[in-house]
Amino acid sequence: MHSPPETTQDPRHPYTQRLVKAAPSLASRRIESAHAAGVETAADELVSHDVDADAEQVVRVENLTKVFEVRGAKGDAKTLTAVDDVSFGVRRGTTTALVGESGSGKSTVANMVLKLLEPTSGTVFHRGVDLSTLSGDKLFALRRTMQPVFQNPYGSLDPMYSIFRVIEEPLRVHQVGDRAAREARVAELLDMVALPRSVMRRYPGELSGGQRQRVAIARALALKPEVIVLDEAVSALDVLVQAQILRLLAELQDELSLTYLFITHDLAVVRQIADDVVVMEHGRIVEAGPCEEIFANPQESYTRELIDAVPGASIELYSVP
Numbered sequence: 001m002h003s004p005p006e007t008t009q010d011p012r013h014p015y016t017q018r019l020v021k022a023a024p025s026l027a028s029r030r031i032e033s034a035h036a037a038g039v040e041t042a043a044d045e046l047v048s049h050d051v052d053a054d055a056e057q058v059v060r061v062e063n064l065t066k067v068f069e070v071r072g073a074k075g076d077a078k079t080l081t082a083v084d085d086v087s088f089g090v091r092r093g094t095t096t097a098l099v100g101e102s103g104s105g106k107s108t109v110a111n112m113v114l115k116l117l118e119p120t121s122g123t124v125f126h127r128g129v130d131l132s133t134l135s136g137d138k139l140f141a142l143r144r145t146m147q148p149v150f151q152n153p154y155g156s157l158d159p160m161y162s163i164f165r166v167i168e169e170p171l172r173v174h175q176v177g178d179r180a181a182r183e184a185r186v187a188e189l190l191d192m193v194a195l196p197r198s199v200m201r202r203y204p205g206e207l208s209g210g211q212r213q214r215v216a217i218a219r220a221l222a223l224k225p226e227v228i229v230l231d232e233a234v235s236a237l238d239v240l241v242q243a244q245i246l247r248l249l250a251e252l253q254d255e256l257s258l259t260y261l262f263i264t265h266d267l268a269v270v271r272q273i274a275d276d277v278v279v280m281e282h283g284r285i286v287e288a289g290p291c292e293e294i295f296a297n298p299q300e301s302y303t304r305e306l307i308d309a310v311p312g313a314s315i316e317l318y319s320v321p
């Protein structure tokens, strides 16, 4: 069963075509894992009694709008609509990629989904629960169920903290287990992201970019979240390391039944990881649907244009089964 994110926009928008054209060829595609699911998530403790008919869409945004007040060239106050009436859903256990050029509003949507930023209007639902209605304990619990992974793992990992402390921190903040239990959990998390346990005693500055991003993923997994919002999480990595991290993310998704909202400007990455794609331009959705449809069934003239523009690479892009 495959129900794409809903959108009222026309398919095959020229803007999406431009983005596809800019995508490099693909070296690999998503690797399926045979591991069984069944891990209890923090979300089960949060709102299971509130689940409504929309529960298939673990995250849903409706008519989401964000207007910033900015200063004009002459210092005058102006408004900027960064996100304009955006609606889409993210199906449980799948990956929805939010794509678009720089400044199209992707991170602003991500920050509203994570409740790091309040919408000007519109609603974010998690398991059918309107986030704006949550406060106190319920909001604190929500923080466990939705975790971010950002682009720059060096920037987001405190260089003064050992890797143990970095990964342990969310467990401490949420008062999960005693010191021994937390140590065991950090060791388990390092196993999950395929880092040696000896890394615990190292510092972020001693690790490679790929290793640091594995640490960031381990930290995001610490509280057994249901949803991970990845904002340009592999953009700073070279292509080979990128492929390794994408493979790890796909395996973790299968093992832990994770739901990903994956923000990127890179359609080659989208093709490797996404089930559904939402394309944004100037704060609005211009196209949305299943990844296979967005990539594999372009209009004939579009295919021709693409093949002409990027010989070889484009053929490979569309011949991936």
Ligand SMILES: Nc1ncnc2c1ncn2[C@@H]1O[C@H](COP(=O)(O)OP(=O)(O)OP(=O)(O)O)[C@@H](O)[C@H]1O
Binding pocket: 068, 069, 070, 080, 081, 082, 100, 101, 102, 103, 104, 105, 106, 107, 108, 109, 265
């Ligand atoms: N706090 C803020 N105050 C004012 N304007 C902002 C703020 N945050 C974002 N913007 C503006 O909103 C628009 C959308 O930014 P956003 O970061 O969401 O885009 P993006 O698609 O994620 O691009 P990028 O990948 O470059 O971050 C941009 O014009 C940006 O300058």
